[in-house]
Amino acid sequence: MTTYHQMGHGSVGLLSEDRLRGYRGAILSPVNYSEAQIQDQIAANRRSEFELIFDPQLYYPGTNRGKLPDWSYFPAGVETGDLSSLAWWTSLVGHLASVTSRLHPDSICSPAAVPRVYSPEYYDLNRRIADSLVSAVEGEDVGVLQTVLARLETLSQPNVAAEVASVASRCTSDRVYLVLVSDIGPRREFRGTEDLKGAMRLINYLEAADIRVLVAYTSSDVILWKAAGASECATGKFFNLRRFTSSRWEPPPEGGGQLSYWMEESMMAFLRESDLIRVRHAGLLAPASLSNPYGTEILNSLDNSPGESWLALGWRQYMYWLCDFEKRLDSGTIVPEDALRNAEQVWDRLEAPNILMEERPNDGGWLRPWRRALAEALP
Amino acid sequence: MELENGVAIADVAASICSAHRLVLGDCLGSGAFKTAYRANDSSGVIYALKIIRSNVASPRTNREVQAVRRCDHRCIARLYEVGSHPYNGSLYEFIIEEYIDGGMLTSRLESDGQLDDEELLSLGSMLIDALAHLAGRDLVHRDIKPDNIIYRAETGEPVLVDFGLVRDLAAPSLTPSHLPRGPGTPYFAAPEQLNNQKHLIDWRTDQFSLGVVLYFARFRSHPYHHTGEPIYARETVERVAVRGSRGETFNAVLEESQLRCLDKMTRAWPIERYRTPQRLALAWEDQRIG
Numbered sequence: 001m002t003t004y005h006q007m008g009h010g011s012v013g014l015l016s017e018d019r020l021r022g023y024r025g026a027i028l029s030p031v032n033y034s035e036a037q038i039q040d041q042i043a044a045n046r047r048s049e050f051e052l053i054f055d056p057q058l059y060y061p062g063t064n065r066g067k068l069p070d071w072s073y074f075p076a077g078v079e080t081g082d083l084s085s086l087a088w089w090t091s092l093v094g095h096l097a098s099v100t101s102r103l104h105p106d107s108i109c110s111p112a113a114v115p116r117v118y119s120p121e122y123y124d125l126n127r128r129i130a131d132s133l134v135s136a137v138e139g140e141d142v143g144v145l146q147t148v149l150a151r152l153e154t155l156s157q158p159n160v161a162a163e164v165a166s167v168a169s170r171c172t173s174d175r176v177y178l179v180l181v182s183d184i185g186p187r188r189e190f191r192g193t194e195d196l197k198g199a200m201r202l203i204n205y206l207e208a209a210d211i212r213v214l215v216a217y218t219s220s221d222v223i224l225w226k227a228a229g230a231s232e233c234a235t236g237k238f239f240n241l242r243r244f245t246s247s248r249w250e251p252p253p254e255g256g257g258q259l260s261y262w263m264e265e266s267m268m269a270f271l272r273e274s275d276l277i278r279v280r281h282a283g284l285l286a287p288a289s290l291s292n293p294y295g296t297e298i299l300n301s302l303d304n305s306p307g308e309s310w311l312a313l314g315w316r317q318y319m320y321w322l323c324d325f326e327k328r329l330d331s332g333t334i335v336p337e338d339a340l341r342n343a344e345q346v347w348d349r350l351e352a353p354n355i356l357m358e359e360r361p362n363d364g365g366w367l368r369p370w371r372r373a374l375a376e377a378l379p
Numbered sequence: 380m381e382l383e384n385g386v387a388i389a390d391v392a393a394s395i396c397s398a399h400r401l402v403l404g405d406c407l408g409s410g411a412f413k414t415a416y417r418a419n420d421s422s423g424v425i426y427a428l429k430i431i432r433s434n435v436a437s438p439r440t441n442r443e444v445q446a447v448r449r450c451d452h453r454c455i456a457r458l459y460e461v462g463s464h465p466y467n468g469s470l471y472e473f474i475i476e477e478y479i480d481g482g483m484l485t486s487r488l489e490s491d492g493q494l495d496d497e498e499l500l501s502l503g504s505m506l507i508d509a510l511a512h513l514a515g516r517d518l519v520h521r522d523i524k525p526d527n528i529i530y531r532a533e534t535g536e537p538v539l540v541d542f543g544l545v546r547d548l549a550a551p552s553l554t555p556s557h558l559p560r561g562p563g564t565p566y567f568a569a570p571e572q573l574n575n576q577k578h579l580i581d582w583r584t585d586q587f588s589l590g591v592v593l594y595f596a597r598f599r600s601h602p603y604h605h606t607g608e609p610i611y612a613r614e615t616v617e618r619v620a621v622r623g624s625r626g627e628t629f630n631a632v633l634e635e636s637q638l639r640c641l642d643k644m645t646r647a648w649p650i651e652r653y654r655t656p657q658r659l660a661l662a663w664e665d666q667r668i669g
Contacts, residue, residue, distance in 0.1 A: 167579065
């Protein structure tokens, strides 16, 4: 069990769902909840071999998002504060340690802000912030994960992964919470081969130094991070709508509801309802999709109650899949290279009968960069 | 005769010895930052008296003194006294430290040629322990080289000397960021030193230098030395700086010896080396088992 549930708005109920019990832990977010509510969540979900990690979510300290400003560690006067100063962060870490002491999660991520420039000095500052958090919570029996925010496209530059890993590995904490920052649109897959190779190398360097990496905000790209050696990955029900981009912290656009999506392993793709119906009809759904209990419910619903929304089942179908998929990756049942090659072949088979996905960019075109990244990233 | 501001350094040394009831001995050597003399007291105990050049005194000297005072390790020279001595209208800073009398590693290599695996395992083991001691105090020596490793005559233990370039990671750096190259002896320096990448300097920087020293002591070559180059080739240092490839024979040479750890110790990026001194120490001892 190495999958973590990245908590979002209204997803707390999923933690206690029996069929999603395969998760290793949950990453709690203060954005939509008060301290008292998070305290309740911790109390309700504390159980053995289930890790509750608190992420302070200070990626954009100037953003008054959700309930974040109500938290006692949320900084005042960000506009005039020197965010490049360790002293500024150390003071914040002190407040965060007090909150940690009251909440008592199993672990906490160090606070980190998304910078304008991803310089070595920035990574070194984040490393020092994490070290100061380790000191601040000493004796609390709370683990610390060093948050490493890495912009995906900067990782494509030669040696950046080695440099970032060298700096991050100076931290006294043996765990990294890796957030890959990008500008990618909702539901789209990363397609930059060199970016992906850089990210995979970063993970691999850290893991080779016995630093456990938890990759946050993952999706089907989990296959790459696990192949690079990542110990753990986290995902949430909203992963397929929004990844870690700056837009994630902006208010959602007006109008329009959420659509239901189905995660299809045979194509390593998210399908809309009409896509699902046609791919199913072509007999190309993966065995894992057909045995996914939530998938079965969705298919039954399509057969018996056509037109009925299956949005909530879609979240669960995806979350069940990711946990199960990661388990199979860990056990070696799935060989990443084979899985991606097979997926590309399934997309090829869809070409002749002209089975096209509803969303134009949903064309499987990311599989080639992924396969290249797998083949080239690591020695 | 060595002069400092027109004054013979030997005269300054004699004056300091006189003030401290010591008898001045011969000059032990002179470097970029200081000149060292032998001195002994009335009971026959021998000390090393180091006089700091006036233009480099203060911040670096203070850093060195503070660093060594925090150390208490059999492989790190002991510091007895630090002070300023007025002479001829000027103030001279000086250090009186333990005199180590077994000769430098450099001299041993000149006389014996090279160390065998067993000697190297023992030397490495003790110096790794010294690095662990320094790392535990957030100190980076930054100038580990055969000249700065002196043996104790009575026990044969190696002692790390000359902390003139020591970096205290808990204190602000004294090296200007705009310099293309950080301080240290280039031939034994890590890539991050050669590139003045201050954010990458930590105990793993010393690990690299120690790896080069040990490889040099065993094989009389540098891990990044390529066939056909002179032994101290500038190209070798440049290759380290650009994080180029190690020598063609490096892997084969290591495979024939017991010294597998030297591979990881001398890798180009800190992340590729041993993360903690404890892990290095364990791996180093494992080499004895084979």
